Amino acid sequence: xxxxxxxxxxxxxxxxxxxxxxxxxxxxxxxxxxxxxxxxxxxxxxxxxxxxxxxxxxxxxxxxxxxxxxxxxxxxxxxxxxxxxxxxxxxxxxxxxxxxxxxxxxxxxxxxxxxxxxxxxxxxxxxxxxxxxxxxxxxxxxxxxxxxxxxxxxxxxxxxxxxxxxxxxxxxxxxxxxxxxxxxxxxxxxxxxxxxxxxxxxxxxxxxxxxxxxxxxxxxxxxxxxxxxxxxxxxxxxxxxxxxxxxxxxxxxxxxxxxxxxxxxxxxxxxxxxxxxxxxxxxxxxxxxxxxxxxxxxxxxxxxxxxxxxxxxxxxxxxxxxxxxxxxxxxxxxxxxxxxxxxxxxxxxxxxxxxxxxxxxxxxxxxxxxxxxxxxxxxxxxxxxxxxxxxxxxxxxxxxxxxxxxxxxxxxxxxxxxxxxxxxxxxxxxxxxxxxxxxxxxxxxxxxxxxxxxxxxxxxx
Amino acid sequence: xxxxxxxxxxxxxxxxxxxxxxxxxxxxxxxxxxxxxxxxxxxxxxxxxxxxxxxxxxxxxxxxxxxxxxxxxxxxxxxxxxxxxxxxxxxxxxxxxxxxxxxxxxxxxxxxxxxxxxxxxxxxxxxxxxxxxxxxxxxxxxxxxxxxxxxxxxxxxxxxxxxxxxxxxxxxxxxxxxxxxxxxxxxxxxxxxxxxxxxxxxxxxxxxxxxxxxxxxxxxxxxxxxxxxxxxxxxxxxxxxxxxxxxxxxxxxxxxxxxxxxxxxxxxxxxxxxxxxxxxxxxxxxxxxxxxxxxxxxxxxxxxxxxxxxxxxxxxxxxxxxxxxxxxxxxxxxxxxxxxxxxxxxxxxxxxxxxxxxxxxxxxxxxxxxxxxxxxxxxxxxxxxxxxxxxxxxxxxxxxxxxxxxxxxxxxxxxxxxxxxxxxx
Numbered sequence: 001x002x003x004x005x006x007x008x009x010x011x012x013x014x015x016x017x018x019x020x021x022x023x024x025x026x027x028x029x030x031x032x033x034x035x036x037x038x039x040x041x042x043x044x045x046x047x048x049x050x051x052x053x054x055x056x057x058x059x060x061x062x063x064x065x066x067x068x069x070x071x072x073x074x075x076x077x078x079x080x081x082x083x084x085x086x087x088x089x090x091x092x093x094x095x096x097x098x099x100x101x102x103x104x105x106x107x108x109x110x111x112x113x114x115x116x117x118x119x120x121x122x123x124x125x126x127x128x129x130x131x132x133x134x135x136x137x138x139x140x141x142x143x144x145x146x147x148x149x150x151x152x153x154x155x156x157x158x159x160x161x162x163x164x165x166x167x168x169x170x171x172x173x174x175x176x177x178x179x180x181x182x183x184x185x186x187x188x189x190x191x192x193x194x195x196x197x198x199x200x201x202x203x204x205x206x207x208x209x210x211x212x213x214x215x216x217x218x219x220x221x222x223x224x225x226x227x228x229x230x231x232x233x234x235x236x237x238x239x240x241x242x243x244x245x246x247x248x249x250x251x252x253x254x255x256x257x258x259x260x261x262x263x264x265x266x267x268x269x270x271x272x273x274x275x276x277x278x279x280x281x282x283x284x285x286x287x288x289x290x291x292x293x294x295x296x297x298x299x300x301x302x303x304x305x306x307x308x309x310x311x312x313x314x315x316x317x318x319x320x321x322x323x324x325x326x327x328x329x330x331x332x333x334x335x336x337x338x339x340x341x342x343x344x345x346x347x348x349x350x351x352x353x354x355x356x357x358x359x360x361x362x363x364x365x366x367x368x369x370x371x372x373x374x375x376x377x378x379x380x381x382x383x384x385x386x387x388x389x390x391x392x393x394x395x396x397x398x399x400x401x402x403x404x405x406x407x408x409x410x411x412x413x414x415x416x417x418x419x420x421x422x423x424x425x426x427x428x429x430x431x432x433x434x435x436x437x438x439x440x441x442x443x444x445x446x447x448x449x450x451x452x453x454x455x456x457x458x459x460x461x
Numbered sequence: 462x463x464x465x466x467x468x469x470x471x472x473x474x475x476x477x478x479x480x481x482x483x484x485x486x487x488x489x490x491x492x493x494x495x496x497x498x499x500x501x502x503x504x505x506x507x508x509x510x511x512x513x514x515x516x517x518x519x520x521x522x523x524x525x526x527x528x529x530x531x532x533x534x535x536x537x538x539x540x541x542x543x544x545x546x547x548x549x550x551x552x553x554x555x556x557x558x559x560x561x562x563x564x565x566x567x568x569x570x571x572x573x574x575x576x577x578x579x580x581x582x583x584x585x586x587x588x589x590x591x592x593x594x595x596x597x598x599x600x601x602x603x604x605x606x607x608x609x610x611x612x613x614x615x616x617x618x619x620x621x622x623x624x625x626x627x628x629x630x631x632x633x634x635x636x637x638x639x640x641x642x643x644x645x646x647x648x649x650x651x652x653x654x655x656x657x658x659x660x661x662x663x664x665x666x667x668x669x670x671x672x673x674x675x676x677x678x679x680x681x682x683x684x685x686x687x688x689x690x691x692x693x694x695x696x697x698x699x700x701x702x703x704x705x706x707x708x709x710x711x712x713x714x715x716x717x718x719x720x721x722x723x724x725x726x727x728x729x730x731x732x733x734x735x736x737x738x739x740x741x742x743x744x745x746x747x748x749x750x751x752x753x754x755x756x757x758x759x760x761x762x763x764x765x766x767x768x769x770x771x772x773x774x775x776x777x778x779x780x781x782x783x784x785x786x787x788x789x790x791x792x793x794x795x796x797x798x799x800x801x802x803x804x805x806x807x808x809x810x811x812x813x814x815x816x817x818x819x820x821x822x823x824x825x826x827x828x829x830x831x832x833x834x835x836x837x838x839x840x841x842x843x844x845x846x847x848x849x850x851x852x853x854x855x856x857x858x859x860x861x862x863x864x865x866x867x868x869x870x871x872x873x874x875x876x877x878x879x880x881x882x883x884x885x886x
Contacts, residue, residue: 257869270876271869271872271873271876271877272873273873273877274873274876274877274880306884308877308880308881308884309848309873309877309880310842310848310849310877311838311842311848311849311850311851312850312873312877313851314870316853316863316866396835396851398839398842
């Protein structure tokens with residue numbers, strides 16, 4: 001039987017899960033926002049990783065076939081997208097009911113009826129919208145979580161309402177979202193699969209019937225549009241196989257700031273410092289310095305040639321300069337976290353902003369806006385200030401030695417990346433190789449999974 | 462069982478000594494004994510005792526207030542009086558305590574000073590501390606010695622001369638005036654002999670950690686072991702008696718192959734041996750200690766237990782060189798060593814006591830300890846290829862001890878040591 005290993009990284013902002021095979025290769029990834037109920041966050045990330053791993057196995061099994069038939073790859077990607085949609089839809093339906101329930105309990109008479117009607121209207125409008133964005137747009141691959149997507153759509157609608165309705169609508173939302181987010185929802189892979197196939201069938205039969213296709217249509221869809229039934233039939237037995245494949249997780253390790261609360265045995269809980277370093281080192285074996293910027297911690301870690309930590313330094317007195325700082329700033333500007341980096345990259349200059357306190361930085365931002373400073377310049381300054389704090393930690397931990405790898409959720413932000421590269425080069429020379437990986441946010445979970453595999457091997461020996 | 466009984470004996474002795482001292486301090490009005498306020502690093506307890514005066518150590522009072530969870534209120538009091546948040550918390554705790562009636566750890570009032578004696582000026586805060594005490598006790602004479610820093614890693618004859626002159630021309634005349642007694646070299650000679658005996662024993666005690674398992678914890682338990690010398694008993698026969706007893710008990714532990722005693726009993730398995738730099742946190746001392754012994758970590762050497770004297774390098778008070786040896790003692794105090802000397806000392810101990818790791822507990826408000834600690838750590842890491850760790854807390858300000866953050870870092874540090882052991886095996 002094939003053995004797989006799970007690493008879970010319960011961070012302050014996001015919970016990540018990674019599944020690896022017996023060769024330390026990543027086969028599945030799962031991520032969700034961390035919430036009050038850690039168990040739910042972990043289960044969601046874990047389930048997503050397992051589903052993702054099944055698709056990985058499917059692609060692996062098809063191997064060269066996919067290269068020969070690009071439509072196979074497209075078909076599998078589409079099914080994964082439909083999977084995400086169906087899971088989202090189920091939670092969204094629960095949320096819909098919860099909103100109605102809250103409205104019922106909180107308000108009376110005309111106001112209540114009014115609110116209930118508005119809720120119904122909102123869902124009548126956003127349900128088809130979300131379906132299209134998931135199945136035909138890029139929502140499934142946008143790294144957004146249920147809460148983000150829901151709040152964006154809901155707020156958009158509520159903002160159009162009369163002022164006196166805004167408050168009660170937001171209250172109903174706030175009261176309902178957290179319990180829904182903390183509720184565990186069961187999913188069955190086979191059931192989701194059948195429903196996804198059915199969904200796609202409908203989608204492609206629509207395309208097939210269209211005579212003319214617009215210029216934005218891509219070639220793969222075109223191929224798939226006409227061949228849908230054929231592709232579906234030829235992949236059926238493979239898909240059935242992975243649906244029934246018994247997924248054996250031989251061992252798991254939990255890490256991250258919430259690790260002590262994970263329902264894992266004590267020896268399966270590891271420090272995130274070790275895990276991040278181990279993961280980063282596995283991906284880039286010549287790494288000697290790892291910088292991880294997470295939600296509330298920035299860690300500068302030195303590793304040896306085995307990926308073992310020799311020393312580390314973390315922010316001690318304040319989480320200013322970490323991911324949460326960016327989150328707070330995004331809120332201040334009323335833009336989403338994903339928009340921060342790209343806008344900062346448009347700056348003409350970086351305004352100097354203090355990074356010793358998140359709340360103070362917020363006050364500085366307001367003052368700068370007040371005197372007419374451009375938003376992009378302020379954002380650039382904020383990004384730079386985060387990196388300057390990180391650089392001080394790197395220096396304290398012993399500087400940059402040999403290859404430098406940047407991990408953590410913040411490594412996804414292009415503006416932070418720009419300043420990290422700039423400042424590492426300035427301080428430690430242009431011959432320092434700087435590594436960033438698309439999986440940078442998963443490095444802690446990867447390290448955890450690798451520790452799980454090693455512990456399991458050791459116990460078996 | 463016999464071990465437990467013996468263990469108790471040294472503890473009883475210590476308790477009696479400390480109780481006796483505070484009783485004596487509470488009784489100065491009747492006895493007429495004069496009181497000298499001074500600091501632990503580079504202290505001249507022998508000289509004070511030779512004039513039959515009693516020493517009071519404000520920083521010891523502060524750390525005891527910290528352990529008794531009273532420092533938070535004292536610090537608040539001092540801040541109300543105008544001290545900033547960044548001022549050394551020993552100072553604020555001490556001043557707060559004085560403002561609140563100067564009640565000592567045993568519940569007795571600590572008498573006002575008759576002399577303020579500053580015999581180590583390497584810590585700039587000490588100077589400022591005494592300036593504040595002058596305000597609190599107007600008219601009290603101050604004796605101040607300028608202590609040259611060991612910039613080149615040595616004590617030269619000129620440096621000693623300079624110190625001896627200050628003792629002769631300033632300190633001793635002031636002590637004669639305050640105590641009403643003439644300086645008595647013979648009396649001081651006897652006292653210094655006791656000191657030397659005590660110091661021999663202390664050096665031997667802290668050297669027992671070379672045993673595996675180590676019979677003692679040289680940091681957390683170590684602070685209790687150095688209690689008697691740091692509270693003014695160096696140079697007394699009682700101190701020699703106490704350390705003899707303690708050494709005997711420890712040797713018995715070595716004979717039986719026992720590990721260190723913790724507040725929750727004997728440590729069962731010694732998993733990690735550490736050398737620690739920097740003072741401990743006092744407000745959460747027990748919780749802090751527990752983080753170590755729960756993980757099977759024992760501290761085989763610590764720089765903090767040397768604040769009352771560095772004996773590892775061979776220094777002993779010398780009855781044949783009275784003022785010279787007192788001067789050398791002042792200049793030899795741990796924080797008066799230059800960074801290379803500190804690195805060498807720590808490095809030797811890491812090797813000699815077979816430490817698995819080196820840890821710094823950096824104190825927010827203590828410049829004389831904290832300055833250079835990162836450099837010390839880096840140098841040791843490079844030189845000895847030893848895993849190192851760095852945590853931050855404070856002496857007696859409870860607001861600066863973040864349990865979960867320290868725990869998180871220590872857990873990572875211990876797992877780092879464990880991983881290394883697995884790889885090496």
